[in-house]
Amino acid sequence: MRDVKAPLQAALRQALHSLGIEAPGPIPVDLAPKGKPGDYGSPIAFQLARKLKKSPVEIASALRDSLPEIPGVREVHAVGGFLNFTFDPAYLVTAASEPPSPNPKRGEKVLIEHTSVNPNKELHVGHLRNVALGDAMARILDFAGHPVEVINYIDDTGLQAAETLFALDHYRLEDSGGEKFDHFAGKAYVRLHKDLEDESVRSALGPKIREVVKRLEQGELREAVARILDAQLETMWALGASYDALVWESDIVREGLLQKALDALAKTPYVRRMDEGKYRGAIVFDTSEFIPGLEDPYLVLVRSDGTATYTAKDIAFQLWKMGVLEGLRFKPYTRQPSGKTLYTSAPDGEPMAFGGAKRTVNVIDVRQSYPQAVLKAALKALGRDDLAEGHVHLAYETVLLEGRPLSGRKGHVVSVDELLEEATRRAREVIAEKNPDHPDPELAARQVGLGAVRFAMVKTEPRRQIDFRWQAVLSFEGDAAPYLQYAHARAASILRKAKAEGLDWQQGADPTLATPHEVALAKAMLGFSEAVEKSASEHTPHLLANHLLDLAAVWNAYYNAKENGRPATPVLGAPPGLRELRLKLVESLKETLRIGLTLLGVPAPEVM
RNA sequence: GCGCCCGUAGCUCAGUAGGAUAGAGCGAGCGCCUCCUAAGCGCUAGGUCGCAGGUUCGAAUCCUGCCGGGCGCACCA
Incomplete structure (x- = not known):
């Protein structure tokens, strides 16, 4: 274009x-x-x-x-x-008749980390926003011409994973195979937390749980974690996400990256072991020079008992991402529905070309702004202001459910699996009602259900809190994915009919016949590339989402345009020359919508 | 208390590296299927852009103060 x-x-x-x-x-x-x-x-x-x-x-x-x-x-x-x-109207219409194409690859690789869900429980709507934003950003950056690498970080040494594994063992839960394993494991976790509310239970089980953390850090329970992770991956793939590599936190530790990071930081004037005060015995990072305005600028990297905090491991990970540290090895993990091989870090793997990016986008919610700022501070402490510049925290606000914060304990959550199923069910109903002769209602229902769910997560600015309401997300009218999909299907329908009539519109278009209707549509279409580029540079898919809504609205207006009560813009019924012109424009419009939807992870149905 | 973010139509939101009369969707009212899918389109009603100052030829957009709301200030992440 x-x-x-x-x-x-x-x-x-x-x-x-x-x-x-x-x-x-x-x-x-x-x-x-x-x-x-x-x-x-x-x-x-x-x-x-x-x-x-x-x-x-x-x-x-x-x-x-x-x-x-x-x-x-x-x-x-x-x-x-x-x-x-x-x-000249002919110029604009001709320009728009060429669909957009991806920018050629240029510049340095961008490493994007998203999803990074604790491997201990099924995904819920809060995680959904992360996956939807991260995956859309990866697609948009790729289209905009950046080499992109997508990493999903597996926090397998955290307390949450430990608690779930402990609970499965403690309650002697054997899964009968009747339930998706992440849901099954999540129930054990919830049950444990209920029991831990009792002080005596907590003091009795505490040491045993810490024991599990230790084993996790040794990498001993990797298979147990992987079993939960694999179930979660099913959900991530169902959402349309795809990754290049998994990086396990335990590998950051086992491969010595954590130690190297701590050693490097210890040589700076900002990191030292405290001899007195509340942090006595701990190794802390004084961030005051990099993060002004903090009452307490000390961040603990190594606790007085010698264990490293999550943030310390995250610093090591960030240093690896940016090529300051090397040493992770990788091997193939599995093949994804996208067709791409998913790699995983592993001690018995081979060195591969992952990491070493000058720019990283960390998709993580706004509550972690402080630890993210610490990563940037660590880069600066090591004298790498250039890399600190390339550290981007894509901070998104949390998701409310029907106006209230999510809460696992109060049962105020919706799992992604449940949500997808319900959205698809609703779509199935609507299709049966609106288009009973649909050639493949099941495919369309899945496309519409998934689209509605993903679009709801990216159409709003990331820094704004969103309220997930069933009624709004499952409404297939107005400002939502089905509106865009419907616009796409309408265009597809015209082209299908044209083909069935044996028309060839690659020749014979006469752009001088363009009316103000075509010009209006063309101008809307010509804004596409700018919307993609702005989404890429500002790190937010909502700009593209809103452009697509605008484009679809202009297209629907075009489709319905009337003059003197008669259709003003028939495509198939237009006189030769104008007909081919309109067909070319419609074809480009359809392709533009398809590309835009794809960049947001929303499927583009041919028939609705 | 300190720090970051957000206050735009009844509701949910676009628009903010200053630019031309502030735009959508939902909800309300009225119309449009002898016409390529009405999951659509058109029209009407609805706004002191939280408040008060300031900068500017020009402010929803930038600055200051205040008022609401969210989040963060652990040897958690």
Whole structure:
């Protein structure tokens, strides 16, 4: 898809240059508002007014006179200081008739860590936001041209995993195979926590649980953890996620990365063992130079009993991600539904080209902003300000369920498996009602169910708390994935019919026949690449999600456009020349929607 | 208390590297299937952009203060 804004910016820059003015930064160009002349416009003259001590109107008019020829631009208007451009309709429609394509791969690899669910329980709606955001970001960054590597971190030495494994053993629970194992294990965990509310039980079981933590750190219980992880992976894959590698926390420890990280930090002036005070005997990191405003800037890396905190391991992991430390080995773990092989860190593996990225995106909820800031501080403490710059914490707010915080103990949770099943069931019902002759209702139901669930997680800005409400998520009307999918299916239907009629629209399109309806659609389509790039650079899929909603709305309006009570934009029934033009545009629109949906992990059904 | 984030239509949200009359969806009211899928489209009603100052030719967007709400301030993560 051709970029129509870049040539405008280039021309403006050139005009400025010929007037002896250097543009201060990027030159703003946007769609002209409704009711104003031109298709695109720039307020550049306003920005220069003060510096040049001239009125915007004067500057705009001088600029207009100095502009070079711009391909496709028919007229340039200076309107009250704005500089607007009217394109040849044929040019815009032709530009939009070419679907978007991925940017060629360029630059340094971006390592994105997401999911990283404790291997002790089934996934719930809170985890869902992480997977949906992380997977969408990976797809978007990839499309935008970045080499991307996706890591799922397995916190197998944490207390949570230990408690679940302990509970399974303690209650002598044998799974009969009737239940997905992560759900089964999760129940043991919940039961244990109920029992731990009793003080005497807690003091009796505490040492035994710590024993399990120790065994986990030795890597002894890896298979037991893997059994839970494998069940969780089923859910992650069902969501459409895919990973390059699993990195196990126990491997960070066993391969010596933790020790290397601690050794390196110990050589800096910021890390030392405390001789007195509340941290006596612990090794702490004084972050005050890097994180201002803290009452207590000391972060414990190694407890006085000699055990390392999670944050210490996370620092080691971050240093590995950025190539400061090396030493993890990998081997194939399994083949994913995406077709990609999933690798795992393993002591009996081989060195592989994972890690060593200059830029990392850590998808993790906002409550962990402080430990994430500590990772950045650790990089700076080691003198790697360059890498600290490349550390991005994609901090997303938590998910509420029907207005209240999630709570496993109060049973106020919804598992992802349950959610997908329910969404699919609802979709099945709607399809049976709306399209009883559907050729493959089960496929469409799964596509619509999954789409609704994933889209609900990415359409809102990450830093905003979202309230998961069954009624809204399962509503297949309005501002939601089914709206986009329906728009896509409508376009697909037209193309299917055209093919059935034996039409060939690759030739014979006459772009000079384009009406304002096609131009409006084309302009909406031409905003796609910018939306993707902005989503990539700002690390948020919601910009793309909102662009797609806008695009689908324009397309639906096009589809329904009427003049004098008659359909104004028939595609198949249009006269030759215009018909082919419309078919090409519809084909490109369909492809644009399909790509956009795919980048968000939302399936694009051919028939709904 | 200190720090970070959020206050935009009845509800849920876009819009914030300053730009042209603040936009959607849901909900309310009225219309549109002899026309390529009505999961759609059109129209109407609904907003002192939390409040008060400030900077600017121009502020929902930047600065300051205040008022609401969320989160974080453990030898947890």
